[in-house]
Amino acid sequence: MRVASKTDRALILRRFRYGESSLVVHALTPRFGRIALLAKGAYRLRSGYFGVLDLFDTLELTWRDSRTDLGTLAAARILCRRRGLSGDLDRYRAGISMLELARLGAREKCEEARLFAHTEGALEGLQEAAVDPGMALIAFDLGWLALSGLAPAFENCAACGRSSLSSLRSPEAFFSHGGGGLLCSTCRTASRSPGEQVVALPWKVVQTAHTLATTPPEHLPRLRLCPQPVVEVGQLVARFLEYHLERRLRSRKGPDAPERRGSRGKLRLR
Ligand SMILES: [Zn+2]
Structure with a gap:
């Protein structure tokens, strides 16, 4: 029985070498969510996939599903190349962090049009020389949290x-973090149970977080924010994600992780 093929726009989330010359790719698509595909012979120079299945680019993929979770790629072409992200280490790291979080949020074989648009828009914005990669990543994380129903309360x-x-x-x-954002003094007093950490923040940090949460990616290049509150918002959002994901993201471990570099401010525990 012939299997009908599917075609959709796609962002490559991860790639693994498979055998001598093939590649397995995990991709995010608007209509089918997260998919896993085998690209046979992708490493052969004469393959139609050579140099096409790169991270950060918007692609059009055509594939056939199989009885296993791994479909077979039948065609791929580049719709939008984003070379600016591979040539700049800070932008590359921020882009990798965005793709890791997008992968964690993407459901398999379900519509993910909003997540796709959010991720594609963030990668596009990350190419802008006027956009600070750390700030772009924070804005992406906050948008991701909102899409996941976990937006922290900043107002x-x-x-x-x-x-x-x-x-x-x-x-x-x-x-x-556990309470989902800001607490008024009454609720703060009520929430003083063991294990419930409440951090004290300058209002400037909260205002900066709210601005980053509500600014569309295309307006980020014109946003002028003080650097130190942005660093503190990055720490806050990273911990909020860790708390709710119950793990630290692989792409953000270590002193060179995008939202940790340059950090001086420490959050005080109350
Ligand atoms: Zn309250």
Whole structure:
């Protein structure tokens, strides 16, 4: 029985060598979510896939599903090449971090149009020389959290919904990773249970986080933010992701991870 082929736009999330000359790719597509495909002979110079199945580019893939999870790639072409990301180490690392998080959020063989658009837009924006790669990654992470239903509360109390917290007299904001964001003083007192960590943050950090969470990627090049609060937002978002994913992302381990470099501010535990 002949298997009908599928065609969709795609971003390569991961690649593994398979045998002498083939490649297995994991890709994110708008209509079919995360897919795994075998690209037979991809490393042969005369293969139609040679130099096509690269990270960061938007591709069009055609494949046939099989009874296993691994489909077979039948055709691939580049729709948008993003060479700017491979030639700059900071942009490359930020792009790899985006792809790792996109992979964790992508469901298999389900529509993921919003995640695809978010990831593709972030990679496109990362090419802009005026965009700081660390800031672009934070904005991507915050967008990813929003798409996953985990957006941290930066305006209202995450527990009771009380608004306008920054207008209260408290000199610092209180943020709970487990509680989902800012806490008002009443909910902060109520949440003092063992294991529930609440960190004190300058309001400037909260405002910077809110700005990064609400700025579309195409407006990032024109965004002017103080560097130090951005570094602290990066630390905050990294810990928020770790808490909710229950792991540290592989691409962000070590002192050179994008959102850790240049960090000086320490979050104080309360
Ligand atoms: Zn509250």
